[in-house]
Amino acid sequence: MLSAIEAKAKFDCWDPKKCPRRRWDAKNKASRNERHVRNYRKRSVKAHIEKIGGEALLCAAKFANVASILERDAALLFDPTEAFYAEVERAIAVLREASERLTIGKAQTAKSAALRARLVAAHQKAEAGTQPISRVIGTAAIAYLYTVDGTRSSPPHAMTIELWNQQKCLDTRHQHLFDLKPTEIRSWIEGVLSDWRIVRLAEPEPRIRSSLECPLRPCPLHQE
Structure with a gap:
């Protein structure tokens, strides 16, 4: 050659x-x-959201399928009296939760496209002191993956604002899902399912985005 x-x-x-x-x-x-x-x-935010929404929907179907298999075979594979059986039940709950959240996120594609515009307006109004953020965008703590300036982010920064202003508590059992992409969630689930002898489910440290990481400017929490 x-x-x-x-x-x-x-x-x-x-x-x-x-x-x-x-x-x-x-x-x-x-x-x-x-x-x-x-x-x-020049690709619109909506185009990015639709692409990620399609991936999320595929992951949701896979999560639901794995949860069904676990639910069907758990009693045969494990002794219900074992401590690990509770972990298996919790894994099923996490899978169901992830599937539901991702499916809901796909259904809210159009709403998510408008969320960023409302979020920017909320930031600007909050900085000007005209109106609280929570009243402008309401409860924006949706578990849908969306894009800001071409980067994937989960959850929306609005969740940080809601937590900051209203001190809302998240379910710690599913908190680790909020800061992971669909592929990362899938890798985590596949890692758990690959070893049936595992003693404890390994969860990444729960993490909420701080105001310093907010890609939107101006951010009302940036100075606090």
Whole structure:
């Protein structure tokens, strides 16, 4: 097989100096890349949400299927008197919860597209001191994955504001699901199910985004 150097020396079509097509490709490669980046950035938030929503729906179906299998075979695989059986039941509950949340998130695609606009307006009004954030956006603590400036984020920063203002408590059993992407949740679940002899389910540390990590500016909590 010829190397690129040998092919360039043997065939004119491999040399940009001799082939007009390759010369045009080499000349316009940078501009094509820049145009591709610009077009990608122009993609609407709704398009990003729809893409992630589709992934979430697939994960939701998989979670529901795994939960059904666990529920069906748990009594056969484990002794109900064992301590681990309670962990299996909790794993089923987590799977059901994740499936429901992701399914609901897909159904709220249109609402999530408008959530960012309301969130920005809420930030600005709160900074101006005209209206509290919680009254503007209501309870925005939805467990749907959405995008802000092209990055995936879960949960919405509004949840931090709700926790900050109203001191709402989250269910600690499912709290670890809030800061993970669908693929990360799936990896965690698959890791648990891959070892039936596991003694304890390993959960990542629950984490709520701080105001310093808020990608929106201005953020009313940024100075506090």
